[in-house]
């Protein structure tokens with residue numbers, strides 16, 4: 001059966017921790033991701049691709065800061081829009097080369113947030129490169145950055161990450177899907193905007209979690225499936241321990257029980273499972289799987305599925 005699918009591409013699909021953020025590295029990773037996405041398109045499903053931008057938006061901001069003697073530093077929402085542009089371009093190129101008969105297009109997407117969101121008081125979203133603990137302490141003192149540990153992989157700069165309220169361009173995205181266009185949208189969770197005192201949308205200094213925005217988009221385009229692609233084939237309980245156990249198809253109740261027992265860490269798989277649980281509560285299927293198994297996972301042959 002043909003399905004409407006919102007597919008969230010993990011940060012690793014574009015740049016792996018420790019890799020230099022060169023064009024060549026990012027292009028090679030996107031080429032590898034495009035194979036599995038192509039398979040889903042070939043099977044006739046409608047598709048919106050949401051991608052991460054944590055490494056890229058941090059890198060663009062840093063480039064700005066390093067060039068500030070010559071060119072004014074651009075605010076974070078501008079950096080977000082730049083990351084959507086270049087990642088969208090790379091995805092479009094890779095997919096169009098594989099499927100010349102298909103139309104693939106990127107929508108620069110704004111995501112509305114609430115200025116009163118508590119997240120503005122406490123930066124939690126890691127962006128940019130990884131640093132050692134010692135470097136991180138130095139950066140806090142020298143540059144005034146807020147730094148934090150990122151899921152056991154090192155230390156990174158943290159920025160506020162408010163919850164998505166609504167996807168501003170959702171009508172455009174829906175129209176594109178109805179016209180069989182493969183859509184790249186809501187990259188990096190969307191460019192964060194909020195209504196100012198005059199009720200006008202204005203960019204805000206934040207980076208939204210792309211898994212939360214993918215959930216919001218799935219709800220707003222009424223997708224049948226939410227798929228979150230990352231670098232592990234399944235979600236596990238007791239992850240990394242000798243009694244680690246793979247999760248295949250699980251109920252909402254089981255997923256919530258494991259979530260509350262702390263099996264899914266906050267900085268990595270936790271937000272993905274939270275999004276899947278919320279989506280499954282609408283009576284739909286949410287999947288977490290590895291990039292190369294995406295097409296099989298959609299048919300129930302791979303990955304972890306939370307079912308409503």
Ligand SMILES: Nc1ncnc2c1ncn2[C@@H]1O[C@H](COP(=O)(O)OP(=O)(O)O)[C@@H](O)[C@H]1O
Pocket residue numbers: 009010011012013052229230231232234235236237238239263264265267268269
């Ligand atoms: N319970 C768990 N099951 C599976 N993976 C887990 C679990 N807890 C932590 N992880 C880690 O979550 C990582 C995926 O999250 P993350 O790196 O944030 O994803 P992405 O950047 O692809 O969005 C995996 O590489 C894995 O090391």
Ligand SMILES: NC(=O)OP(=O)(O)O
Pocket residue numbers: 010011051052053054055126187188189207208209210211
């Ligand atoms: N915006 C966002 O969630 O990006 P990453 O997935 O790269 O962290």
